Amino acid sequence: MIEENLIAGFGGQGVLSLGKLMAQAAMEQNLCATWLPSYGPEMRGGTANCVVCFSDDEIGAPVAANYDAVVVMNQPSLEKFESAVKPGGTLLINSSIISVRAKRSDIDVFYIDANDLAESVAGNAKAANVIALGALHAVRPRLETSAIEAALKTAFEYKGQKVIDMNIRALHAGMEAMQDTEPNQPQATAARAR
Amino acid sequence: MQAKRRLVKGNEAIALGAVAGGCDAFFGYPITPQNEVPEILSSEMPRHGRVFLQAESEVASINMVYGAAAAGLRAMTSSSSPGISLMMEGMSYIAGAELPCLVVNVMRGGPGLGSIAASQADYFQAVKGGGHGDYRCIVLAPWNVEEMYAFPGIAFDMADRYRNPAMILADGVLGQMMEPACIPSEPPAASHPEKPWAANGRNGRSHKNVANSLVIDPHELRDHNRKLQAKYQQMQAECKWDTRLADDAEIIVVAYGITARIAFSACKLARKRGIKAGLFRPITLYPFPAKPLLETAANAKSLLVVELSSGQMVEDVRLTINGKQPVAFYGEMGGVIPSPAEVCERIVEAAQ
Known part of the structure; x- marks a missing residue:
C-alpha cells in the first residue's frame, strides 16, 4: 500500500502543517512517510503546496505525477491540481473560499466549509487545515484516528493542552461534517451542519 | 538509549549529523536550498562549545576550512552549486596540502545562478576534481534523511583516514524533504584520530608542521602527485x-x-x-x-x-x-x- 497526497493553498493557510500532520500520523502508526514542500522564491499570500506519501513499505520517490488524494484550500490550487488526482482518487475542496465546483467526474469530489467550520468550532479560521484533515480522514480513512490525534499532540505540545484540545475538536468536527456524505454533492455538508 | 523517531528535514539531518560526527568548526555563507544547515549549526555548534562562523563569502568559507583543517580540526562548510563553484580553488589547495575536511553540496539547477530547484548537474565537478590539478574528492551521495544524518560522520572518518577532502553530494529535494529518523537528542562522543601532522603549534616537537600546496620543483611535484594517485587507488576498496x-x-x-x-x-x-x-x-x-x-x-x-x-x-x-x-x-x-x-x-x- 502506498498513499500519495498533495495539499495546496495560499501561504499561511497551514497547508505545509497539514501535510506534516499527515506524515507525523503515518509515523505514529509505524508507517514509512515522506513530506516534501514546494520551495522556491515564495512570498506571503503566494501559493504553497506539499506532497505527503505514506506506505507500509520503503518509499521510493517522494513525488508523483498523480495523487490518490488532493486537498485544495484555495481556487488557484483547484485550477492547478484538479488534473493531478488519480482516476478514482479523492479531491477535497475548501468551499469556504472556493466558489466553483470541480469539473471531473472520474474522481470523488468532496466539499468542506473549512474556514467557516473552523471559526465556529475553534473560534479561529487558522484551524481550517485541521478541519480539512478531519474531512479527508472521514472520506478516505487511510490513517488511524488515534494516530492523527497523537500527531496533533506532538505538533501542538509546545502551545499547551488548550490548543491541543481545540485542534482535536477541529479534527472531529471535520470528520463529522463529512459523515454519510456522498461524493460529488453540490451542497457542502459542513454548511448544513452549521 | 534508543532515540525517538521523529520527522526530520534532510538539511537538519546533515547539520545534526555533522555535530554527531565530531565537526569542530563550521564556516559558511547562505544559499538556497541548504540554508537550514547553517541555521541549525548556528545554535548547535556554540551549544557544544564548537565554532560556527558565517563568513563574508564562499571563498572565505573554504579558506577558513583550509586553515582549521590544517590546525587539525574537523572542519566543514556547506553550500549549493554556485557557492561550491566559488570554493573550487580552495578545494584544490586543500587536496594538494592533503588536509581532511567536509564540503556539503545541496545541488540546485545550473549553470550560472540557475534555479533553486533540485539538480544533479554538479557530478563532474564533484567526482572529477572540480578545481585545477590532478586531485579527487571522496564523494558520498545520500538518498534519504537517515543517510543525510549518518554521512557527515562517515565522510569525516574517510577524510581523516586519507587526509583528503570529502564531499556530500545531495540535492534540493533531499535537503527540503522530511522523513522519520532516529536522531539522539545529544550527539554521541565522537573520537578524533591523532593528527601528528597538524599545524597547531610546535608542542615540543623538533620540527615545524606546515600545510602547503606549493611544490616548485617539477620532480618533487611529480612525486607528490604520484603519492596522491596512490592514495586514490587505495580508496577504491572503500566504495x-x-x-x-x-x-x-x-x-x-x-x-x-x-x-x-x-x-x-x-x-x-x-x-x-x-x-x-x-x-x-x-x-x-x-x-x-x-x-x-x-x-x-x-x-x-x-x-x-x-x-x-x-x-x-x-x-x-x-x-x-x-x-x-x-x-x-x-x-x-x-x-x-x-x-x-x-x-x-x-x-x-x-x-x-
Whole structure:
C-alpha cells in the first residue's frame, strides 16, 4: 500500500502543517512517510503546496505525477491540481473560499466549509487545515484516528493542552461534517451542519 | 538509549549529523536550498562549545576550512552549486596540502545562478576534481534523511583516514524533504584520530608542521602527485553501493541520490508490467563502485542511467560496462524532476 497526497493553498493557510500532520500520523502508526514542500522564491499570500506519501513499505520517490488524494484550500490550487488526482482518487475542496465546483467526474469530489467550520468550532479560521484533515480522514480513512490525534499532540505540545484540545475538536468536527456524505454533492455538508 | 523517531528535514539531518560526527568548526555563507544547515549549526555548534562562523563569502568559507583543517580540526562548510563553484580553488589547495575536511553540496539547477530547484548537474565537478590539478574528492551521495544524518560522520572518518577532502553530494529535494529518523537528542562522543601532522603549534616537537600546496620543483611535484594517485587507488576498496530488486533483474537502472528513489519506484512499476527491473545505487560517487556494478549487471541484458543532468555519471557507467551491454540514458535538466511513471516508460523502452 502506498498513499500519495498533495495539499495546496495560499501561504499561511497551514497547508505545509497539514501535510506534516499527515506524515507525523503515518509515523505514529509505524508507517514509512515522506513530506516534501514546494520551495522556491515564495512570498506571503503566494501559493504553497506539499506532497505527503505514506506506505507500509520503503518509499521510493517522494513525488508523483498523480495523487490518490488532493486537498485544495484555495481556487488557484483547484485550477492547478484538479488534473493531478488519480482516476478514482479523492479531491477535497475548501468551499469556504472556493466558489466553483470541480469539473471531473472520474474522481470523488468532496466539499468542506473549512474556514467557516473552523471559526465556529475553534473560534479561529487558522484551524481550517485541521478541519480539512478531519474531512479527508472521514472520506478516505487511510490513517488511524488515534494516530492523527497523537500527531496533533506532538505538533501542538509546545502551545499547551488548550490548543491541543481545540485542534482535536477541529479534527472531529471535520470528520463529522463529512459523515454519510456522498461524493460529488453540490451542497457542502459542513454548511448544513452549521 | 534508543532515540525517538521523529520527522526530520534532510538539511537538519546533515547539520545534526555533522555535530554527531565530531565537526569542530563550521564556516559558511547562505544559499538556497541548504540554508537550514547553517541555521541549525548556528545554535548547535556554540551549544557544544564548537565554532560556527558565517563568513563574508564562499571563498572565505573554504579558506577558513583550509586553515582549521590544517590546525587539525574537523572542519566543514556547506553550500549549493554556485557557492561550491566559488570554493573550487580552495578545494584544490586543500587536496594538494592533503588536509581532511567536509564540503556539503545541496545541488540546485545550473549553470550560472540557475534555479533553486533540485539538480544533479554538479557530478563532474564533484567526482572529477572540480578545481585545477590532478586531485579527487571522496564523494558520498545520500538518498534519504537517515543517510543525510549518518554521512557527515562517515565522510569525516574517510577524510581523516586519507587526509583528503570529502564531499556530500545531495540535492534540493533531499535537503527540503522530511522523513522519520532516529536522531539522539545529544550527539554521541565522537573520537578524533591523532593528527601528528597538524599545524597547531610546535608542542615540543623538533620540527615545524606546515600545510602547503606549493611544490616548485617539477620532480618533487611529480612525486607528490604520484603519492596522491596512490592514495586514490587505495580508496577504491572503500566504495559503497546499494541495490534494490537487482538479483533477477534483466535491466539495471543506475541512479544516485533522489533520482535513485524515483528509479526505485519506477522499477516497481516496471515489474507490474512484467519487466524485471532492478536498481543499482552508487553511494560513493568517488570512488565509483565499478566492480560491484559489473557484478550486479553481469546477468542483465541492458542498463539505464537516470540523472538530473544531461548525462554525467552515465560516462562512468559506460566506462565500467565497457560495451558489454547497451547503456541507455534518461536525464532531466534545470530542476525538473521526472515522475516514477516517466522513468518507467524509459525502462520499458530500454528493455526492448
